[in-house]
Amino acid sequence: MTHHFDLRVYYEDTDLAGIVYYANYLKFIERARTEFIRELGIDQRALKDGEGIVFAVRRVEADYLAPAQFDDKLCVHTTPKAVTGARIVLQQDIYCAGRVLFASVVTLVALADTGRPARIPANIRRSLQ
Secondary structure, eight states: OOEEEEEEOOGGGBOTTSBBOHHHHHHHHHHHHHHHHHHTTOOHHHHHHHHOOEEEEEEEEEEEOSOOBTTOEEEEEEEEEEEOSSEEEEEEEEEETTEEEEEEEEEEEEEOTTSSBOOOOHHHHHHHO
16 A cells, blocks of 8 residues: 655755755655545544544654755655554655655654553554555
């Protein structure tokens, strides 16, 4: 199961060299991750309000392979790699014209209101497998 999220590079996303500023790739994959979770039918606000659980990024492994530039059409591919009781590992790659520009592995953890690890509800774990 791979989710695709399309976006375009705007002038505000670039640096003085006219290429996407490195930190913006993290914003792009965050947006894609949010839409992926939403399309799975998971309401993160309801999860927080009802069960006191939120997802937080614990680790990002990122490889910047080639630059994106102003007005490029990008597509973020998000694929679940592993799901445990309290952790989700996703592969998130950014493509432009079929070429990988940015490759990442993102580890999310479920946290309770206290900031301590929490168990991901079974229905959410099932939807990610």
